[in-house]
Amino acid sequence: MKKYIKYIEGIYERKWLTNNGPLVKELTARLEAYLGVKNLLLVSSGTMALQIAFRIKNLQQKNVISTPFTFQATYSALEWQGAHVDFCDIDSKTWNMDPYLLEEQLSSGKKIDCVVPVHTFGNSCEVEHLQKLQEKYKFSLIYDAAHALTTLDDKGKSILTYGDISCFSLHATKLFHTVEGGALVFKNDRELETAKQMINFGLDGELASKPGINGKLSEFHAAMGLAILDDLPLIEEDRARQKDFYNSQLQSNVSFQTYTNSEKVSPSYMPILFDQVSKLELTLNRMNNANIYPRRYFYPSLNRMPIVVKKQTEVSMPNAESVSQRILCLPLYYGQKNTQIEKICDFIP
Secondary structure (H helix, E strand, O other), X not given: OHHHHHHHHHHHHHOXXXXXXXXXXXXXXXXXXXXXXXXXXXXXOXXXXXXXXXXXXXXXXXXXXXXXXXXXXXXXXXXHOOOEEEEOOEOOOOOOEOHHHHHHHHOOOOOOOEXXXXXXXXXXXXXXXXXXXXXXXXXXXXXXXXXXXXXXOOOOOEHHHOOOEEXXXXXXXXXXXXXXXXXXXXXXXXXXXXXXXHXXXXXXXXXXXXXXXXXXXXXXXXXXXXXXXXXXXXXXXXXXXXXXXXXXXXXXXXXXXXXXXXXXXXXXXXXXXXXXXXHHHHHHHHHHHOOOXXXXXXXXXXXXXXXXXXXXXXXXXXXXXXXXXXXXXXXXXXXXXXXHHHHHHOOOO
């Protein structure tokens, strides 16, 4: 808190509250260095990051494939841009888009303009496989990396460097946050410059040369990010410890996500998978009665959401539907003690 207040005092001393101020620039540079990426652009939310990416790739009236096992924002941002969205089911173990099922869809003859996979709960997609499919079928590849800020591949490289664009969230519920915020990492330098203009009303100097929106991150939000960034290694270490302890306590009760050849998976969530929906519901009821509130991510799967069912013929996504009905994310936050984790685990049959 003291560190954050010091940053806030500096904002008022400079009288520069927003519009690409010095704290936004500092946070951008420090995040690029910390994550090992370039062409990073901070924006006002993770959803804004997705909207900018989809606008950059001009997806209006274009055919897009995404995953049904993700937060609503992934789909809504595509709908907002006027894209035609189909789903590809997930792998039942990794919970990411299944690249083999994706190839079946790509080979059907329908022109696909963009694929939007999600690194679910920080677990990286099969990025090399997807890259080969992109080269073969010539689609844009945009990753929703909302949970995968610090995930590394098996070579120690940031997962954010894959695809044409990676988008991630800096919402207060995330491992690292700016209260509200998000960011993009671009492979193409020109797309970065276009995005910078787009989030500032489309202005080029004083003149608007293209449509734009107000998607900037303020100095106050950047201050929160800077205050947290120094402690991020400690936060990651503590949450990773908690995940290991959960695993040791629950390995005979539930199943866990299978990781995809990652050297490091960002410790953003603690998802567990029950073998029966009834066990999940019993656990949820027990915990809620004890004022413990785990969350059912991502339930129901998007193909069963009313917004989707209204727009398209109902399509079964058996893996996503099955996993979404049986998954529960347990409390995971900095400073949680093993005694609290033991108490939580006692509620799980």
